[in-house]
Amino acid sequence: xRLTVRxxxxxxxxxxGPEDQxxxxxxxxxxxxxxxxxxxxxxxxxxxxxxxxxxxxxxxxDDPNTAAEFLDNTLAADRLEAFERVCVESDIHxxxxxxxxxxxxxxxxDPATLEPVSxxxxxxxxxxxxxxxxxxxxAAAAVAANDRAAARAGRTQPAPTARxxxxxxxxxxxxxxxxxxLLLGLLAVSFVWSLARGPKRAVVPQVAVVxxxxxxxxxxxxxxxxxVPTDSSPVEASAPVAAPPAAPPPPTNPGAxxxxxxxxxxxxxxxxxxxxxxxAAAMETPPATVADAAxxxxxxxxxxxxxxxxxxxxxxxxxxxxxxAPTPGAGQPAAAPDLARVVPGGSDAAARAGxxxxxxxxxxGVAGWLLLPAEEPLADRExxxxxxxxxxxxxxxxxxxxxxxxxRAVVTRDADGMPQLELVxxxxxxxGAAADARIGVLAGGLRGVVSGVMRQPAGIxxxxxxxxxxxxxxxxxxxxxAGGAEKVWRSVVAPGGPPPLAGLPPExxxxxxxxxxxxxxxxxxAVLVPPAAEPAWMLGASSGDRLEHAAVGALDAALAAxxxxxxxxALRRLAADRRTENRMIAAATxxxxxxxxxxxxxxxxxxxxxxxxxQWTTLEQLAVPLALARGENSAAALAEAFAAAGPPGxxxxxxxxxxxxxxxxxxxxxxxxxxEGLGDGSLAVRRFAIRRLVEIVQPDVRHRSLYRADxxxxxxxxxxxWWKTQLEQGRISRGGVPAAVPAVAPRERDDE
Numbered sequence: 001x002r003l004t005v006r007x008x009x010x011x012x013x014x015x016x017g018p019e020d021q022x023x024x025x026x027x028x029x030x031x032x033x034x035x036x037x038x039x040x041x042x043x044x045x046x047x048x049x050x051x052x053x054x055x056x057x058x059x060x061x062d063d064p065n066t067a068a069e070f071l072d073n074t075l076a077a078d079r080l081e082a083f084e085r086v087c088v089e090s091d092i093h094x095x096x097x098x099x100x101x102x103x104x105x106x107x108x109x110d111p112a113t114l115e116p117v118s119x120x121x122x123x124x125x126x127x128x129x130x131x132x133x134x135x136x137x138x139a140a141a142a143v144a145a146n147d148r149a150a151a152r153a154g155r156t157q158p159a160p161t162a163r164x165x166x167x168x169x170x171x172x173x174x175x176x177x178x179x180x181x182l183l184l185g186l187l188a189v190s191f192v193w194s195l196a197r198g199p200k201r202a203v204v205p206q207v208a209v210v211x212x213x214x215x216x217x218x219x220x221x222x223x224x225x226x227x228v229p230t231d232s233s234p235v236e237a238s239a240p241v242a243a244p245p246a247a248p249p250p251p252t253n254p255g256a257x258x259x260x261x262x263x264x265x266x267x268x269x270x271x272x273x274x275x276x277x278x279x280a281a282a283m284e285t286p287p288a289t290v291a292d293a294a295x296x297x298x299x300x301x302x303x304x305x306x307x308x309x310x311x312x313x314x315x316x317x318x319x320x321x322x323x324x325a326p327t328p329g330a331g332q333p334a335a336a337p338d339l340a341r342v343v344p345g346g347s348d349a350a351a352r353a354g355x356x357x358x359x360x361x362x363x364x365g366v367a368g369w370l371l372l373p374a375e376e377p378l379a380d381r382e383x384x385x386x387x388x389x390x391x392x393x394x395x396x397x398x399x400x401x402x403x404x405x406x407x408r409a410v411v412t413r414d415a416d417g418m419p420q421l422e423l424v425x426x427x428x429x430x431x432g433a434a435a436d437a438r439i440g441v442l443a444g445g446l447r448g449v450v451s452g453v454m455r456q457p458a459g460i461x462x463x464x465x466x467x468x469x470x471x472x473x474x475x476x477x478x479x480x481x482a483g484g485a486e487k488v489w490r491s492v493v494a495p496g497g498p499p500p501l502a503g504l505p506p507e508x509x510x511x512x513x514x515x516x517x518x519x520x521x522x523x524x525x526a527v528l529v530p531p532a533a534e535p536a537w538m539l540g541a542s543s544g545d546r547l548e549h550a551a552v553g554a555l556d557a558a559l560a561a562x563x564x565x566x567x568x569x570a571l572r573r574l575a576a577d578r579r580t581e582n583r584m585i586a587a588a589t590x591x592x593x594x595x596x597x598x599x600x601x602x603x604x605x606x607x608x609x610x611x612x613x614x615q616w617t618t619l620e621q622l623a624v625p626l627a628l629a630r631g632e633n634s635a636a637a638l639a640e641a642f643a644a645a646g647p648p649g650x651x652x653x654x655x656x657x658x659x660x661x662x663x664x665x666x667x668x669x670x671x672x673x674x675x676e677g678l679g680d681g682s683l684a685v686r687r688f689a690i691r692r693l694v695e696i697v698q699p700d701v702r703h704r705s706l707y708r709a710d711x712x713x714x715x716x717x718x719x720x721x722w723w724k725t726q727l728e729q730g731r732i733s734r735g736g737v738p739a740a741v742p743a744v745a746p747r748e749r750d751d752e
Contacts, residue, residue, distance in 0.1 A: 003027040003034055005084055009098060012041060013105035033509070037088075044095035045102065053096055067097055071104065081453075107191065116185040126177060354402070355390025355552045356559050358567050359383060368566040369593050371559040381412045386426065387555060388588035388622060389548045399439045399454070402429040404537055406592050406626060414440060418449075423462045423478075425630070427537055431457035440492070444478030445501065445518045446526065448492050452510075453485035459538040464629035468660030474629040476520045479529075481538060482510035489516055501526040551581040555589070568595060575602070580611065584619050591623035594634065596641035599623050604646045604684040607710055616687055624658050635659075647682040657688035663733060666696070671732040678720045683709060686716075693723060696734055 003024060010016055011024045028034045044050055053062050066083055069075040075083060087093045117125075360383035361370040369385065372378075378396065386392050386403035393402045396411055397419035403409060407426025413419055420440040421428065430439050431454050438451035443462050450458050459481035466474040480489060487510045493500055500506060504516065504526040515529040554577070558570045574586035575598040587598040602611065603620060611619065627638045638658065643651040653673070661670040677689030686709035694704060707719025726732050 003031060005037075005087065008034060008037065009041070009101045012038060012098075013102050015105055015108070040091075041094065041098045044091045045099050047091075047095070050095050051092060053092060067093075067100065070097060071100055104191075116188065117181050122177065122181060354393045356387060356556045357390075357392035357394065357403070358385050358387065358559070363564075363566050369568060370565075371563050371567055373560070373563050378411065381410065384409050384411060385592055388585045388592065389552050390555070397439075398434055398437055399430055399432045402457075404428065406588075406622070408592070421460065423460055425462050425464050425626070427459065427461040429457040429459055429538060431455065441480065443480060443518075444476045444520065445498075445523050446478050446480055446516060447494075449490045450480065450487055451490070452482075452487035454487075456483045456485035456512075457538065458483050458487050459535065461535075464626060466625065466629040466659075467662075469662035469665065474631060478518045480510075480516045481534065482512055482514045483534065483538060485512055486510060498524070503527055547581040548585075551579075551585040554579070554582045555585050558586075568593060572598065580615060584611070584615065588619060588623045591627055594637060596623075596627060596638045597645050599627075600638075600641040600645040603687075604682070606683050610683065613687075613708065613710060617691070620687075620691070628659060647684055650680075650682055650685050653677065653685060654688055657685075657692050660692065661696075666733055671696075671727055674732070675720070675723050675727050678707060678709075678716065678723060679713075693732065697726065697732055 007016075007024060008028070011021060011028065014021070016024060028038060053064065053067070055064055066075065066079070070080070070083055087097055357372045358369045359372045359378075360367060362368075363370065372382075372384070378394070384392075384394075384403065386405055386407045388405050390405055391402055393400065395401070397413060397417055399419045401409075401411070401421065404427035407428060408424040409426070409428060410422040410424065411419065412422075418438060418440055420442070421430065422442040430441075430450065431437075432439075433455065435454075436451075437454035438449055440449050441447070441460055443460050459479075461479050461481075463477045463479075464474050465477055488507065489510055490507045491500055491504060501518065502525040508516075508528065510516070510528075511531050513531040513534055515532075516526055517529050518526045555571075555574065558574045559567055562570060568590060571586045571590050571593075575583050575590065577583055577586070583598075583602055587602045590596075591599040599619070603616065603624075605611065610616075624638070628635050639651065639655045642654045642658075646654055656670075657674075657677075661674075674689045674693050677685050678693075680686055680689070690707055690709050703722060706722050707716060709716075723732075
C-alpha cells in the first residue's frame, strides 16, 4: 500500500487492517515528509480560528461537491491530482477533508449513531430543551412587565405584576423538530447505503506505484516548505478497525546500495568512435510493488486502494535492496526484448512532425549511422542521434522521450526493466503517463533516478561549452529540470565509483521549475537551483518555418528511400540538392555524425549559389561550436575539412576564427587580423571575421549595420573604416565600448 494523502488519512483515523496499519506506520516513521504532514493534519483540525471553504463556492478548490466526491472516491482522475495539491497547499481545504474524513470514520466505528431517533428519545430531547428555555422566557416576561409599569408611571394604582405562565411549545417548533429528526434519519440511511454499495463501485484505475513496500536504503528527503507531492486513494470501510500504532516498528531490511552506470565517454572527447561505451554497471533500482494488487489478508477489514494522483515519496529505508528476490505478483517490470518503438515517422506529414531518428548500427561489418524506421523495436542498447531541425519522439519502458535537434543519447534498461537515458550531449524531455514512472539518468556528473509527477515532462540537458581561445579545453554542463510539476531526484553511487556530489542530498524533492546543475569546473559538487521560468526549449518543440519543415520532410524521404543503407550516403546526396534548406539540413546532420566536409563546403560557397547572411549564421551556430566542443579529435576533423573544402590558403585563419580568440590573443595581434579579414576576397573569411568582431565588441545596431560581408567591395569600405577606428582606439576587446563617432551611412544598401 502506498503512502498517499488518502491512505495517510485512513491511517490517522484507524481505518486500516492491523497489517496495513503497521506497514503504513513504518512508512510514516521512515518518511522525511509524512510525519510533518500528520502533525499538520492534526493541527488544522484542532485549530478553532480556521475557517472553512464557502458552501456556495465554485471551481475545483471551493466547490463542496469536489470534497464530497473526493471522500466518496468518485472524483474524476483528471481532477484528483489537482484537488490533492489544493488540499496540501491550503490549511483550510486540508482541514475540511481531514475533519470530514474523521467524522465519517467515527460514524463507521459507532453504527448506533446512524440509528433513527425513537419517539421516547425525541420527547426527552424536547423536555430538556424546554427546561433550558423556561428561565429565559420568565426573564423576558419580567422585563416586559417592568417596561409596562414604567409606561404607566403617572397612575396612582400600580399595575399588578404579571406572573409568567408556562407556555406549550408552538406547533412550528414541533414541526421543525420532526423535520430535523426525519432529515437525520434519511442522511443516516443514505450513508449506510453508500457504505454498503462502496465495495461494488468502480474505482478509478490505479496504475501508479511510487512508494514500494520495501527497497534499498537511501537517505531521507529533507523537509522543505514547498508543497509535498501527494497521491489520493479512496477509503472503503465497513467495519471498525484498530487505531494507528503509537510507535510503528522501524524497518528491518538494511538493503544494498544500487550501482551506477559508467560514463559514456571521456569528457575530453565525446565524439570518438565508439563514442559511447556500454555501461559498466546498470543503475539498479528496486522494482515498484503494488501492495494491494493481491487480496487483503483479512477480507473483513476495510482497504484503501491506491489512487491515481501523486504518492508521498517512499523513504529509502522502505525499499528492497538491489538484487533481492522480487515479491511474487509485485508488479515488477517484465524483461522485454523490445525497449521501445519510435512514435513519429512514415510519409504522413503529421506523423513526420518530430522528424526521423538515426542510430548506430553495422552495415556489412562496418559501423555507421542508420535510419531507425517508425515502429522499429529498439535493441538492448541504442546509440541515438537527432538530426538537425528534428525533434524525434520514442518510448521505452513506459517513458516517452523527445530529443532536441543535434542530441546524442544512449538508451538501455537495467535488470529490473527501468529505462536508462545517458545524454552524451544535447537536450531531452522525459515523461510518463503512469504515476510510478521513473527513469535512470546519466548526464555529465549527475547520476540518479528521476520520478514523481512524470505526466509533466522533466528536462535534461548536457551542454558542451568551450571558452574562446585556441588552447581552451571544452567543458560540460549538465542540468536536470523539474518542469511544471514536482520531481524526485535520487542520486545513485556505484561501488568503488566517485563519492556523492557535494551540495546535493542523496534524495531531494524538486519543486516545480526547480533544477539541479552540475559543471565540469567543479565536478565533485552540484547545485540546487531555485524555481525559475522553464527554458524555452521545454515548452514545446520549436515550430520552425515552412522551409525547415520542408527540409525535415526531404530528409525523412531521403533516409526512408534506403532504410538499410548508411545514412551518410543519403545525406551526401541530399547535400547536393538544388534547394538551400535541404543542403543545410544534410550538412548539419553530417556534422553531428562527425563528417564536416559538406558543412565547410556550404559555409565557404560564394554567392549567388551560396547561403545568404541569415542562412550562413544559422548553419554556423548549429554545427561549428558543437564540433569544437566535442573534443580535440572532432576539432582536428573540422580543421582537415577547412583545408580540404575551404578557400585555398585560408584554412588556418578560418579555424582560428571558429575557435575564437582570448583577450591575450586579441592584444597580441588577433584583433588586427580580424579587421584585415573584413577586406579579404573570400566570402567565408569576411563572414567569420565580422562574426567574431561582433561577438567580441557587441556594438549597437546602428554600428553593426555598417558592414555586411556579402556586399560589394565599395559598399564595405565605410564599415571597414569604422572597425579600423575601433582597432586604433583599442576597443576591440571583450566589454569594450564602441567609439563615440558618428556612423557614416553607406552609399547604397543591399536589401538581400
